[in-house]
Amino acid sequence: MNISEETFLVNLGIHIRQLREKKGLSQQGLADDCNITKSQIARIEVAKLNTGVKTLVKIANALDIEPKELLDFPLK
Template sequence: MNISEENFIINLGIHIRQLREKKGLSQQGLADDCGITKSQISRIEVATINTTIKTLVKIANALEVEPKELLDFPLK
């Protein structure tokens, strides 16, 4: 399978937003739990930045999921 980096980052952001909303968290709430800014969460969700693995681990911990679950989404 061949997927563009841009498409992967877009789908990652969508998936993180869905997981966040499922937990009933606002962007600010997730940012506070991760120790990062709300604007960074927003940029990840709308795919304007390519985030680090370190930040993904923080997000996974805040969402109470395994880091691999953040990457487990259907590719569109």
């Protein structure tokens, strides 16, 4: 399967937003738990930022999930 980087980032951002909302967290709450800025979370969720692995691990930890779960989403 061939997927564009943009499609992947869009789907990743949607998935992170869904997981965040499922946990009842605001963007600010997740950012605080990750020790990053709210704007960074917002830019990840709308695919304006290609974030690094370290940040993905912080997000996974804040959401109390394994990092691999962040990448387990259907492609649209």
